[in-house]
Amino acid sequence: MHMTQIIDGKAISAQIKDELKTKVAAMKAEGTQVTLAVIQVGDDPASSVYVGNKKKACEYIGIKSLAYELPEETPEKELLSLIEELNKKVDVNGILVQLPLPEHIDEDKVIATISPEKDVDGFHPQSVGALCIGQPGFVSCTPAGIIQLLKRSGIEISGKECVVIGRSNIVGKPMALLMLRENATVTVAHSRTKDLKEVAKRADILIVAIGKPKMITKEYVKEGAVVIDVGIHRDENKKLCGDVDYEDVAAVCSWVTPVPGGVGPMTIAMLMNNCVESVGLEAR
Numbered sequence: 434m435h436m437t438q439i440i441d442g443k444a445i446s447a448q449i450k451d452e453l454k455t456k457v458a459a460m461k462a463e464g465t466q467v468t469l470a471v472i473q474v475g476d477d478p479a480s481s482v483y484v485g486n487k488k489k490a491c492e493y494i495g496i497k498s499l500a501y502e503l504p505e506e507t508p509e510k511e512l513l514s515l516i517e518e519l520n521k522k523v524d525v526n527g528i529l530v531q532l533p534l535p536e537h538i539d540e541d542k543v544i545a546t547i548s549p550e551k552d553v554d555g556f557h558p559q560s561v562g563a564l565c566i567g568q569p570g571f572v573s574c575t576p577a578g579i580i581q582l583l584k585r586s587g588i589e590i591s592g593k594e595c596v597v598i599g600r601s602n603i604v605g606k607p608m609a610l611l612m613l614r615e616n617a618t619v620t621v622a623h624s625r626t627k628d629l630k631e632v633a634k635r636a637d638i639l640i641v642a643i644g645k646p647k648m649i650t651k652e653y654v655k656e657g658a659v660v661i662d663v664g665i666h667r668d669e670n671k672k673l674c675g676d677v678d679y680e681d682v683a684a685v686c687s688w689v690t691p692v693p694g695g696v697g698p699m700t701i702a703m704l705m706n707n708c709v710e711s712v713g714l715e716a717r
């Protein structure tokens with residue numbers, strides 16, 4: 434009989450947060466305080482939820498969070514000045530700018546202004562370059578979280594065929610690089626890929642970050658594959674769903690991440706991990 438196992442991101446993220454809590458307590462006992470600056474521009478409701486959850490995670494672990502809530506119409510120059518000021522503060526270890534930013538602000542410019550030693554989101558070109566050539570640096574939290582989900586579920590990566598659907602700078606591209614680092618054979622597919630079903634069906638590990646609700650059905654999935662769903666949407670009944678048609682795909686795959694409770698919580702756990710790692714970093 435076919436048995437699908439659920440990869441429980443909520444439980445795995447809770448485990449990582451507990452490990453970090455212990456580590457931070459030991460750091461505190463030695464006089465070290467971890468501090469994260471959290472910047473939100475505007476009041477996009479989804480961003481407010483994510484920022485709120487990040488602050489709660491900080492509190493749980495013992496990381497001090499400094500909140501900067503800027504109005505929607507904040508000029509780009511003002512945001513860049515704030516980041517430059519935070520770059521200089523020795524008592525701020527990490528800087529997080531919640532995305533997306535309002536249209537009048539150039540996201541690339543903002544990301545490039547964050548000092549790479551404080552780039553706990555792993556979005557800075559230097560962090561991405563370091564990942565590309567196998568040097569130390571911060572790694573984007575969602576893909577780093579997916580590696581943890583696979584490893585902590587005992588899923589072998591080395592030598593496996595991995596197909597990543599999606600090529601964003603935040604998820605698809607770093608995901609492909611991380612799977613390559615773990616010795617998978619990696620294909621990156623996207624909206625212009627021909628015969629997407631055939632390509633996706635090659636995957637032992639299929640990672641979907643395409644941004645289309647429930648697009649991936651069992652026709653895209655090889656029997657026994659591991660399916661990781663990065664999407665978050667609201668369906669016609671206002672229920673959260675991913676890029677994967679969960680019920681349909683669960684009938685053929687071996688492991689699957691749910692939405693909610695799969696990849697999402699890992700993004701925050703890995704951000705906390707990067708904050709802890711940022712302590713004592715010299716320019717690298």
Ligand SMILES: Nc1nc2c(c(=O)[nH]1)N[C@@H](CN(C=O)c1ccc(C(=O)N[C@@H](CCC(=O)O)C(=O)O)cc1)CN2
Nearest residue numbers: 483530531532533554574693694695696697698700701
């Ligand atoms: N500066 C950043 N901005 C954004 C990032 C990021 O990593 N850094 N990623 C996303 C949003 N994001 C974190 O910021 C994020 C998204 C989803 C979740 C999550 O836990 N999702 C839950 C469902 C939550 C809900 O009720 O909506 C789940 O999947 O179980 C956490 C973080 C874009 N911006």
